[in-house]
Amino acid sequence: MELAKRLAALAAYVPAGGIAADIGTDHAYLPIFLIEAGISEKVIATDLNPGPLESAKRAVEKRHLEDHVDLRLGDGLKTLLPGEAEVLVLAGMGGNTIKEILAAGPGVLKSVNRLVMQPMADAGDLRIWLAGNGWKIIGEKLVDEDGRLYQIVVAEPGRELFDDKLCLELGPRLIEGRDPLLNAYLGKIIEQYERALSGMASGKNNAAREKAGLLKNKLERIRKVVGRCL
Numbered sequence: 001m002e003l004a005k006r007l008a009a010l011a012a013y014v015p016a017g018g019i020a021a022d023i024g025t026d027h028a029y030l031p032i033f034l035i036e037a038g039i040s041e042k043v044i045a046t047d048l049n050p051g052p053l054e055s056a057k058r059a060v061e062k063r064h065l066e067d068h069v070d071l072r073l074g075d076g077l078k079t080l081l082p083g084e085a086e087v088l089v090l091a092g093m094g095g096n097t098i099k100e101i102l103a104a105g106p107g108v109l110k111s112v113n114r115l116v117m118q119p120m121a122d123a124g125d126l127r128i129w130l131a132g133n134g135w136k137i138i139g140e141k142l143v144d145e146d147g148r149l150y151q152i153v154v155a156e157p158g159r160e161l162f163d164d165k166l167c168l169e170l171g172p173r174l175i176e177g178r179d180p181l182l183n184a185y186l187g188k189i190i191e192q193y194e195r196a197l198s199g200m201a202s203g204k205n206n207a208a209r210e211k212a213g214l215l216k217n218k219l220e221r222i223r224k225v226v227g228r229c230l
């Protein structure tokens with residue numbers, strides 16, 4: 001199976017050998033690729049909803065990979081026993097959903113040595129949670145697929161040395177590593193803040209003015225970080 005850019009970039013962070021679990025697998029493209037490429041011998045593929053799991057089942061059966069992809073229906077890490085998977089992939093869900101899934105499964109997380117994540121939104125909240133819960137962000141990557149920028153965040157047990165919330169929000173390893181798409185990514189963030197600010201410009205009451213002030217302050221800090229980075 002050939003993967004689109006986003007899933008291929010995720011697969012590149014799954015180490016060869018060991019058992020990986022793809023939480024929220026949907027179509028099971030990633031587990032199928034990991035098996036067919038010889039990266040994994042066995043992948044646990046889970047989904048909360050019967051519909052996506054059914055489509056995963058069809059894709060797995062079509063390729064006769066039933067002995068290699070273990071399909072499970074259920075919520076987050078509740079489908080796993082501690083020690084069953086060393087690598088977890090959580091992709092295509094909101095950053096806060098990923099955070100909640102991780103926070104709800106401390107027993108399973110104890111035996112996990114890598115998290116490969118691709119939050120669709122709220123990546124900052126996820127990074128802040130990771131840094132505060134014994135995970136070090138060891139790699140980050142931006143992927144442009146069909147004109148949309150996706151963030152990949154990879155974490156391993158350890159201490160994240162960056163405790164600056166704004167850097168964590170933006171992506172410390174993206175910044176340090178000067179990701180090739182960093183310029184476009186930071187430009188988009190600044191644009192979002194500017195748009196939100198201009199929408200608030202007409203706010204006349206104190207609360208609106210206060211909110212606009214906070215946003216303006218944050219935008220200035222982002223511009224400073226960006227200035228330091230680029």
Ligand SMILES: C[S@@+](CC[C@H](N)C(=O)[O-])C[C@H]1O[C@@H](n2cnc3c(N)ncnc32)[C@H](O)[C@@H]1O
Nearest residue numbers: 023024025026047048049052074075076091092
């Ligand atoms: C947009 S799809 C992403 C599929 C695939 N991971 C990818 O990146 O292409 C998100 C999937 O996550 C599943 N999902 C959402 N919350 C979940 C949870 N708490 N536990 C397991 N799966 C979940 C949804 O049912 C859906 O199939």
